[in-house]
Amino acid sequence: MDKEALLVKVQEKLxxxxxxxxxxxxxxxxxPVFTLNRDIICDAVRFLYNDEELSFQFLTNLAGIHYPENKxxxxxxxxxxxxxxxxxxxxxxxxxxINEPSIPSITPVFKGANWxxxxxxxxxxxxxxxxxxxxxxxxxDDMGYHPxxxxxxxxxxxxxxxxxxxxxx
Amino acid sequence: xxxxxxSKVNIVKAPDGIEGPxxxxxxxxxxxxxxxKNSLWPLPFATSCCGIEFMATAAxxxxxxxxxxxxxxxxxxxxxxxxxxxxxxKKMTPVLRQVYQQMAEPRWVLAMGACASSGxxxxxxxxxxxxxxxxxxxxxxxxxxxxxxQVIDGILEIQKLALNETTRRRNQPEYKALMEKYxxx
Amino acid sequence: MSxxxxxxxxxxxxxxxxxxxxxxxxxxxGIFQNVLKMDGEIIVEAESTVGYIHRAFxxxxxxxxxxxxxxxxDRLNYCSSPINNMAWHMSVEKLFNIEVPKxxxxxxxxxxxxxxxxxxxxxxxxxxxxxxxxxxxxxxxxLRELIYELFEEVCxxxxxxxxxxxxxxxxxxxxxxxxxxxxxxxxxxxxxxxFENLLVRNRIFMxxxxxxxxxxxxxxxxxxxxxxxxRAAGVDYDVRVMNPYSSYEEFDFIVPVGTNGDTxxxxxxxxxxxxxxxxxxxxxxxxxxxxxxGVFNANVPDFVLPPKEEVYNNMEALIYHxxxxxxxxxxxxxxxxxxxxxxxxxxxxxxxxxxxxxxxRMHIRRPCFIYYQxxxxxxxxxxxxxxxxxxxxxxxxxxxxxA
Numbered sequence: 178m179d180k181e182a183l184l185v186k187v188q189e190k191l192x193x194x195x196x197x198x199x200x201x202x203x204x205x206x207x208x209p210v211f212t213l214n215r216d217i218i219c220d221a222v223r224f225l226y227n228d229e230e231l232s233f234q235f236l237t238n239l240a241g242i243h244y245p246e247n248k249x250x251x252x253x254x255x256x257x258x259x260x261x262x263x264x265x266x267x268x269x270x271x272x273x274x275i276n277e278p279s280i281p282s283i284t285p286v287f288k289g290a291n292w293x294x295x296x297x298x299x300x301x302x303x304x305x306x307x308x309x310x311x312x313x314x315x316x317x318d319d320m321g322y323h324p325x326x327x328x329x330x331x332x333x334x335x336x337x338x339x340x341x342x343x344x345x346x
Numbered sequence: 347x348x349x350x351x352x353s354k355v356n357i358v359k360a361p362d363g364i365e366g367p368x369x370x371x372x373x374x375x376x377x378x379x380x381x382x383k384n385s386l387w388p389l390p391f392a393t394s395c396c397g398i399e400f401m402a403t404a405a406x407x408x409x410x411x412x413x414x415x416x417x418x419x420x421x422x423x424x425x426x427x428x429x430x431x432x433x434x435x436k437k438m439t440p441v442l443r444q445v446y447q448q449m450a451e452p453r454w455v456l457a458m459g460a461c462a463s464s465g466x467x468x469x470x471x472x473x474x475x476x477x478x479x480x481x482x483x484x485x486x487x488x489x490x491x492x493x494x495x496q497v498i499d500g501i502l503e504i505q506k507l508a509l510n511e512t513t514r515r516r517n518q519p520e521y522k523a524l525m526e527k528y529x530x531x
Numbered sequence: 532m533s534x535x536x537x538x539x540x541x542x543x544x545x546x547x548x549x550x551x552x553x554x555x556x557x558x559x560x561g562i563f564q565n566v567l568k569m570d571g572e573i574i575v576e577a578e579s580t581v582g583y584i585h586r587a588f589x590x591x592x593x594x595x596x597x598x599x600x601x602x603x604x605d606r607l608n609y610c611s612s613p614i615n616n617m618a619w620h621m622s623v624e625k626l627f628n629i630e631v632p633k634x635x636x637x638x639x640x641x642x643x644x645x646x647x648x649x650x651x652x653x654x655x656x657x658x659x660x661x662x663x664x665x666x667x668x669x670x671x672x673x674l675r676e677l678i679y680e681l682f683e684e685v686c687x688x689x690x691x692x693x694x695x696x697x698x699x700x701x702x703x704x705x706x707x708x709x710x711x712x713x714x715x716x717x718x719x720x721x722x723x724x725x726f727e728n729l730l731v732r733n734r735i736f737m738x739x740x741x742x743x744x745x746x747x748x749x750x751x752x753x754x755x756x757x758x759x760x761x762r763a764a765g766v767d768y769d770v771r772v773m774n775p776y777s778s779y780e781e782f783d784f785i786v787p788v789g790t791n792g793d794t795x796x797x798x799x800x801x802x803x804x805x806x807x808x809x810x811x812x813x814x815x816x817x818x819x820x821x822x823x824x825g826v827f828n829a830n831v832p833d834f835v836l837p838p839k840e841e842v843y844n845n846m847e848a849l850i851y852h853x854x855x856x857x858x859x860x861x862x863x864x865x866x867x868x869x870x871x872x873x874x875x876x877x878x879x880x881x882x883x884x885x886x887x888x889x890x891x892r893m894h895i896r897r898p899c900f901i902y903y904q905x906x907x908x909x910x911x912x913x914x915x916x917x918x919x920x921x922x923x924x925x926x927x928x929x930x931x932x933x934a
Contacts, residue, residue: 206625206867236755238868240881240894255881255894257868261752261766264773268868289755292904300589315582315933316472317437324471324590331590332469391555393562393584394930395609398653399690402679405672420556435933438562438583441554467602470587491690 183265184209187231194224208257208268215271218256219281219307222269225258226286233258233267236287241297243275243326251275252303256283282308300325358384375513382426382452383509384414386501389425391445393432396459396491400431403494415501422448427504428481431491433461434474446481447530451516454504457483458497460490482524547575550915554583560657560922561929565907572914577907581900581932588934592893596858597623598697598834600893605691607897608931611650611874613642613682613694621776622869622880623697623834627862631829634822635699636778637815641712642685642694643777643871644808644815648719649678650874651759651801654926658798659730661923662739667729674722677715684708698835699828716812723805731802740795744909744921751792754905757898758876760925763800764792770872781818782811794924801926833860858888875899875926899931 178186187209188202198217203210213221225233238257245251250272257268271280282305283290294305295314302323305311313320322329361380363372390400404410404418419425422445434442446455457477460466463486465475477483484507487500515521525531553564562583568576588607592600604615617639624631631639652671659667679689684707686694695701704712730736746756751764761768769786771779787803789796828835832851841848854860864886870879876898885891902925910918 206865208866208868210866235752237870237877238879238881238894238896240892242883242892257881261768261773287755288750288753289901289904292900296900313582315585317582324587329471331471331587331594333465333471333473333475336465336469336475395606395691397561398609401653402672402676402689406669407673407676433584433586435582435584435586437585438554441583445555468586468591470591472585472587493689 178263178265180204180207180209183267187211187225187267190228190231191221191224195221205268208266210268210270212270212272215273215280218254218269218271219283219285222256222258222283223286225267231260231265232262233260233265235259235261236283236289236293237266239283239290239293239297241301241303241325243301245327247272249274252278252301254280254297254303278302279304279306281306282311284308299323302326378513379509379511382511383505385417386413386415386427386454386504386508387417387419387425388415388427388429388456388501389419389422389445389449391428391430391442393430393434393438394461396431396462399491399494400429400458400497403497408494408498410498410501413498413501413505422446423450425449426453426508427501428453428455429458430455430462430477430483431458433466433468434477435472436474437472439474439480442477443480452508452511454484454507455481456485456487456500456504458487458500459492460488463488466490480528482528552918554580561927561932563903563922563927563929563932565918567910567915567918569915574910574913574915574918577910577918579903579907581903583933584929585933588895589893592890594889596888597860597862597890598855599858600890601693601695602691605693606930607895607934608650608874608878608899608928609690610653610926610928611646612690612692613646614650614871614873615878616692616694617643617777618869618871618873618878619880620695620697621871622867622882625867625869626865626882626884627697627831627833627860629698629829629831631699631777632822632826633778634819634826635828637819637822638700638704638827639695639777640779640782640815641812642682644811645678645681645715647808647874648805649675650926651805654874654923655726655730655798655801657923658740658794658920659736661920662736664730664733664736667726670722670726670729674719677711677718681708681711681715684711696828696834696836698831701828701836703825703827712812712816716809720806720809723802723809727802731799737795739920740798740924741793742791743794743917744913744924745791745793746905746909747792750905750908751902754902756876756902756905758872758874758902759797759800759804760792760902761876762787763789763796765790770870770877774870776869776871782814784811794920797924860888862886862888870896873898875928875931876902895934897931897934899927900934903927903932 184204191199195217198214200212225231237259240255242253252275253272255270259266294308297303298311299313299315361372361376363370410416457463462477465473485500485503487496489496548569550567550569554562564580566578567574588603601616601619604619605612607615656668656671682692683689686692746764748764748766751761765788767786767788784807787800789800837848837851842852862884866883868881870877879896881894882890883892910921
């Protein structure tokens with residue numbers, strides 16, 4: 178099955194199963210990408226896991242993203258699923274408001290999502306509902322902010338040896 | 347004596363002193379410094395890339411044992427040289443400080459690589475911008491990571507310090523002031 | 532056990548000891564903290580804490596140009612930096628739609644396979660060290676130095692190589708580099724054979740490793756294992772075969788798999804992979820003979836620096852030089868994911884570009900980070916000394932784990 182056929186196939190199945198939960202689909206580069214409603218994400222991942230034809234039983238990647246300009250849909254999460262037998266790869270996306278950054282956890286389906294979700298919580302402050310142990314993983318517990326959000330600076334701020342005039346920062 | 351001269355083994359020269367039949371007199375500092383210099387026990391505090399380059403230094407090709415520093419001490423209580431190799435993040439900082447404080451006098455610190463010396467390319471919210479913000483450093487080795495030859499050069503610099511260090515260092519006012527600056531006893 | 536009535540062991544047996552392993556422990560090979568709940572010598576429960584060298588790669592990448600991010604990838608899995616560099620270049624090439632000439636692809640294959648050997652050598656020798664065989668570690672470093680010599684000749688650095696450029700390599704292999712490669716192809720098999728003679732059928736080593744820290748294929752897939760650790764559990768997933776990049780589809784090699792997913796299987800899978808890598812390098816040398824000499828990068832003025840003489844004498848070259856150094860490339864908008872088979876498994880870069888000079892978002896799929904979370908579960912019920920061995924055989928690299 179090539180990418181276009183896969184896109185159509187998964188789209189049909191998701192629409193039939195979830196109806197309004199399915200928002201859109203497109204082919205970006207070599208990946209079929211599906212945007213879903215956040216409430217159904219765990220069910221959708223479980224559905225794709227159990228579906229006999231598709232059986233996406235390998236979670237490749239999970240990443241958060243922050244678009245400050247998209248009002249109402251500032252934060253997003255991207256899931257990459259892989260069917261190792263037939264080598265199908267798809268990407269699922271959900272977007273939601275920064276004021277209510279919570280989303281169902283997919284740890285019931287994939288144990289490996291545990292630390293990936295903790296990392297995105299640490300970076301973006303996305304709360305994964307139903308996660309067994311949702312706390313910061315890479316940064317210190319008392320950090321107080323979520324550094325990967327666009328409004329926070331990269332640099333440390335304690336250095337005194339930098340001359341801002343010269344570098345136009 | 348002639349046997350040793352023929353072989354490739356180098357024996358360090360005795361310090362200045364008065365020699366006569368059956369005796370040799372020198373100062374305590376010089377004798378102790380000589381011993382310390384040639385038997386450093388480094389504690390490799392390896393966190394990232396520089397640690398791999400240190401492994402190469404300690405392994406067969408570069409052989410740190412030639413300089414008497416091959417006995418790696420993983421316990422801070424029994425080490426004289428703290429080799430900080432790699433990025434120290436803010437999460438790691440208290441650990442590094444604690445390790446330093448556990449070390450017994452005399453102790454030297456070697457910051458290996460750009461990250462340990464200044465934060466290196468990682469000028470970010472999570473990285474400590476140079477370990478000299480939390481512990482005193484004696485020798486910095488530049489490089490990202492430094493070549494094994496540079497590491498050996500750094501060890502030789504530490505050896506010079508060890509040779510000339512007085513045995514009463516911890517009673518000196520300068521040393522006390524330095525420790526106070528870092529908030530240590 | 533005591534026969535005397537006034538000494539009761541009942542109470543002691545029910546009490547657990549908490550043991551703190553790390554973050555700076557000589558046996559952990561990197562800085563991870565594991566808090567272990569011990570029943571005597573047996574681990575009842577474990578909890579891992581990571582993040583001790585978190586350096587915020589993904590945040591830095593949002594502030595750097597595409598070619599500057601290569602230096603960050605060096606410091607991911609620093610045992611095999613060239614693979615990471617190449618992975619990044621290939622991801623950017625995918626975003627920019629750059630076709631790399633065949634000769635450059637084969638040269639990249641040679642470099643990547645050499646660094647895979649260097650990576651697996653260090654992991655396997657560390658397994659040796661943890662089982663009490665320090666000798667192999669000293670043997671192995673001579674082979675690694677040979678590989679470093681080639682990297683130095685090709686790019687000037689030993690460990691953090693920053694090798695290659697977007698579009699190919701920054702320079703061709705010199706005659707000295709080819710001579711070093713010949714030496715490697717002669718010396719490494721000998722050294723590897725010697726290494727295997729010391730360990731593979733060594734009774735002590737086998738007793739120590741077989742059955743130590745096993746993981747089933749189902750569990751490994753649940754935890755998104757990739758690379759040698761997954762293959763040791765019996766799943767033949769290799770990115771080089773499933774989604775070939777850099778002309779890997781033209782090479783003939785075997786993907787070794789284990790059965791039990793224990794330390795011995797992981798060790799053996801890595802051993803066999805090194806032999807396969809050597810065979811791939813030989814095949815690449817043969818293929819290179821048919822390719823035109825001197826081609827080592829694609830014609831992408833956005834990324835490949837013009838020669839220095841041109842820069843001084845030619846206006847256009849000077850402009851391109853300036854543009855490249857300032858990071859002004861015509862970046863297309865897009866979103867791509869590209870993965871390669873790194874030393875530890877599927878190393879993937881997910882890039883979202885909004886057309887700006889640096890990526891809008893860059894996410895790294897770091898195999899170590901993903902499979903290390905299974906460690907706490909794998910060592911449950913193990914002896915403490917086996918837990919150490921399990922960790923070293925998983926080849927957990929702190930730099931890649933914490934990014």
